[in-house]
Amino acid sequence: MNMKQLRYVLVLAHEGSFSRAADSLGITQPSLSQYIKKIEKKQGVQLFDRTGGNVRVTDAGYVYIEAARKILDLEQQMERKFEDLSKYKSGSIVVGVSPHRCIHLMPEIVKRFQKLYPGMRLVIEERGGASLLDDAAHGQFDLCIANLPVDEKIFNFQLIMEEEVLLAVNMETPIYQKLKKTAVNIHGRKYPAVDYKKIAGERFATLAESQPTQKSLDEICAIAGFRVVNAVECRTIETQFAMVRAGIGAALVPSGTSKFSNAEKVAFFSFAQSVPYRDMAVVYRKKQYLSKAVKDLMQIIVSLDK
Template sequence: MELRQLQYVVQIAADKNFSRAAEKLHIAQPSLSQQLAKLEKELGQQLFRRTTNSVEPTHAGEVFVAKARVILDAVEQLKQEMDDLGQMRRGRLVVGSLPITGSHILPVVLPLFQERYPEIEIVLLEDSTSRLEQLTASGQTDLSLLSLPLQEPSLTWEPLIEEEIKLAVPPQHRLAREAAASGRSDVRIAELADEPFILLKRGQGFRQIAFELCAEGGFVPRTVFESGNIETVQSLVAAGMGIAFVPMMVTRAARSTLAPVYLSLSDPRPSRTLVVASRRGRYLSKAAVAFIATMKEAITSHYQS
């Protein structure tokens, strides 16, 4: 059994397709099939079921893939430690991010980091909260930008920033008109019980935050639309289709031609805490430590100055 065979099996399991896996591994498909057949013969176990449209792991395959990922991750950590001992500045860092967070924080962080560490390759991976927690726990990302609370117990985290949660309403909404007429600065969540809500889809951490806020107000939100994109949520709000909770950092500039009206929620004003998470006990390379330090510096300068 060779390390490359472990890599082949993990890639096949991820893509569920020999052609795509071979392309990503930069080998010919027949060679990939031959290596898998050789490994299965050595193990005396079939690792995948071939169907017309896809490749699915058998039970033995699922066990093998899980163990192979642990081994490959341990090898990668060993390489990182050796690189660090050699005072090497080059490296590769896989950073996971929520779409909401990544689109606002990474443009602030990445230019500064690449200026300081030009030889370190950053690989970005965007996904849902639940999926990123799984990927980070299994070592498939070195770091992930997430918001509390985390559901995966094997993760540890460092705080980055705490930001206020705002209420987005259509410009013609009664709450927007009242705010403009009276200068009213905030809204009680209980007042929103009969409102139509636009929420992010399942798997997004901010969706859970929205449900928890509504629960504090004594109701379950009446959901009229769901989207995987916070920009779509805001566009639907601006078009008069409902209201939504949004993080402070994504609120659109007032000059936008299609923007909601943003209102504050009553004291204590709700907030969310953004964190950088990694697997508990995982070796953090100098590149990862430097990335965390750069994030904290850039975020403090940009958002809290």
């Protein structure tokens, strides 16, 4: 059992298809198929059920995968310790992050990190939704940037910032003029605040129901006693924000967007009532070895809002 074998089996299990796994590994499908057959023959068990055109992990396969993840994790921890000993002349750190935060946060993080460790490489793995924390739990990243809460039986975390959920509107639309007249300044708030009811009847660029900011919008509408008028539903915050810039609709966005996005022609408002928040944190597995470089990277990330 070598590291190559372990990785091939894990990739095939993750992709659920020989063709997709072969593409991911950069080899041909027949080569991968023969390689898996050799592993199964050597182990004397069938790791994958190939019937029905799909690839399904067998009970024996799950045993192999669990062991493979532990072995690869030990290898990764050993490499991190060797990097400490070599004083970071080379090596890499893998960071998991959502596509939205990757665009807005990672350029500054990479720039600061490279000043400290010019010989090291940051590998950015973009994930969306639950797959980010799922892959983090399986040791795919050294660190990840995610929303709280997380499973504290599995993860440790350090808070990066408390993100206020803001209302974003195009400054050339009637809603901006209406909100501007009624907005008030509240101590401790960066942006002028408006009443929930002032957005009743306005058209919104929304996200999927499972997204945190969309849940906040639904809660606000429920409290104020109206239903959101959906102008367009978007898959990403980037697309949603582009719709605001184009004047198609208003949107609720995390405050980090206002800091790192191209906000030309866009005004932001807070809410006069209870303010929706979400916590952003740098997350890593419990009992995970953290090299000095990883610890320094964590400090760079948590100091972003300072």
